Amino acid sequence: MLSFEDVLAAQDRVSETARHTPLDYSHTFSAMTGADLHLKHELFQRTGSFKVRGATNRIATLSPAEREAGVVTASAGNHAQGVALAATRIGVDSKIVMPEQAPVSKVKATRSYGGEVVLHGRDYDAAAERAHEIEREEGRTYVHAFDDERVMAGQGTIGLEIYEDLPSVETVVVPIGGGGLISGIATALKGKDEDIRVVGVQAEGASSVAESLQKGHRIERDSVETIADGIATRTVGEKTFEVIRERVDEVVTVSDSEIAVALTALLERSKTLTEGAGAVPLAAVTEEKFDYAEDETVVPALCGGNIDLNMLTNVIMRGLAETGRYLRIRTVLRDHPGALEELVTVLSREQVNIYAIEHERTNRDVAMNSAEVELDLETRGPDHVDHLLSALREAGYEVDVLV
Incomplete structure (x- = not known):
């Protein structure tokens, strides 16, 4: 141990x-x-x-023959960058297998540190399977991300x-x-x-x-x-x-x-x-x-x-959203002039800032003389959210909270 x-x-x-x-x-x-x-x-x-700490310690202990053959690893992103940097600093070739959905920023960073990136699989474990195949095929040393x-x-x-x-x-x-x-x-x-x-x-x-x-x-x-x-x-x-x-x-x-x-x-x-x-x-x-x-x-x-x-x-x-600072809601308005203004008046009275409004007349789930509205709102906390929803319902609006 x-x-x-x-x-x-x-x-x-x-x-x-x-x-x-x-x-x-x-x-x-x-x-x-x-x-x-x-x-x-x-x-x-x-x-x-x-991750650069563990990668550095592992690669520093490679034998001359292992350094010559290069290293391979699998990573969701951070270990990849650590291996790439540690290997490049001492002149060792590195090949890193990353999941296909790995963050683009981590893929680019790994390449910038000198690592060759192979995208494979839906998660770390699938990427690791491919990395072990490369280990056997090319005689590289596998630098495990943790074990x-x-x-x-x-x-x-x-x-x-x-x-x-x-x-x-x-x-x-x-x-x-x-x-x-x-x-x-x-x-x-x-x-x-x-x-x-x-x-x-x-x-x-x-x-x-x-x-x-x-x-x-x-x-x-x-x-x-x-x-x-x-x-x-x-x-x-x-x-x-x-x-x-x-x-x-x-x-x-x-x-x-x-x-x-x-x-x-x-x-x-x-x-x-x-x-x-x-x-x-x-x-x-x-x-x-x-x-x-x-x-x-x-x-x-x-x-x-x-x-x-x-x-x-x-x-x-x-x-x-979890802290009551952002709210997305959906409601239905009567499709007549001034209906949206009436809704906005309620929101303004409750001191809500509107990020975005989406106004949809063709939704088959609402009556033909109505329009569905989705709003992204800036709120000030859970109490403010509760007060706002109560005010809207008291004004006659049926409100669905989306986020």
């Missing part, structure tokens, strides 16, 4: 490529949660993710940095996909102080670890569905699962809606842009998915900032 000494040995190799990222106290989220909350900004890492002790050790250097910057840390909250990150961090922190609590977090749509721990063996989901694409794996690794069972204190899950709210809050209140997987630890804290004491020193590890801009738009709108 991965040892504390393995993480210590990785530190010098990793420091040649990876940055020591900031650990900052958050007034906003400390006030919101009651905890003494510090954010580990690993999203400011080179390539925008922690490798040297990769895990490289990721564990984050734990060493957290302890170095904040020795009083009591709880560290870490996202889980395949388990490499939390295995390394837990090993590092427990090696420093056994009393430090490590809490793992998965997205509900990719939550294999909690069930695996309950059953005592690894289980594999048939599919995954989450906005946190960086942790969208069907199962945890064999080696990482053993470390998680040994060293992780608790594993919880968060919904996509909760992830969206956390991501939006980080962007608005801390001016910090994370990807879905990066926001997962903060979501677990703000949604109180595990117990923590008032003033407990808690560190959510924000471990990735590579979000596709199309996804970002959707997530922001989802987060605003």
Whole structure:
């Protein structure tokens, strides 16, 4: 099993490529949660993710023959960039298989770091199958995204940095996909102080670890569905699962809606842009998915900032909707002059800002003398939404809430 000494040995190799990222106290989220909350900004890492640490440590330990043959890996995006950069820096050829629906920004970034990208399959696991085929066909060394002790050790250097910057840390909250990150961090922190609590977090749509721990063996989901694409794996690794069972204190899950709210809050209140997987630890804290004491020193590890801009738009709108800041409604108007103005008058009286109006007369589901209207509205919170809907219904409008 991965040892504390393995993480210590990785530190010098990793420091040649990876940055020591900031650990900052958050007034906003400390006030919101009651905890003494510090954010580990690993999203400011080179390539925008922690993955470069593990990739650097693994590739640095290749034999001369392995360097000559090159490496291959599979990744949803962040590991791909880490492998591409680490390999290019020491002159090793890299080939990376990514899911066909991988974010365009991550595909472009991987190529820009010098990696050859092959798009294959609907998710990470399908991409990994193709990568192993290439490994056999071309004699390359497979650099696993998480189930490798040297990769895990490289990721564990984050734990060493957290302890170095904040020795009083009591709880560290870490996202889980395949388990490499939390295995390394837990090993590092427990090696420093056994009393430090490590809490793992998965997205509900990719939550294999909690069930695996309950059953005592690894289980594999048939599919995954989450906005946190960086942790969208069907199962945890064999080696990482053993470390998680040994060293992780608790594993919880968060919904996509909760992830969206956390991501939006980080962007608005801390001016910090994370990807879905990066926001997962903060979501677990703000949604109180595990117990923590008032003033407990808690560190959510924000471990990735590579979000596709199309996804970002959707997530922001989802987060605003969940917090009552955005509302989409549908109603039916009598099709006569002034009907739309009457509706807008009600909205104006309730101090609602209108983003967009779609006016449809040809919908077969409404009467011929009526028109269907959909409106995108800016609102000020859940109470404002409730008051607005009541005002519209009192004015005689039948309203369907779409978002």
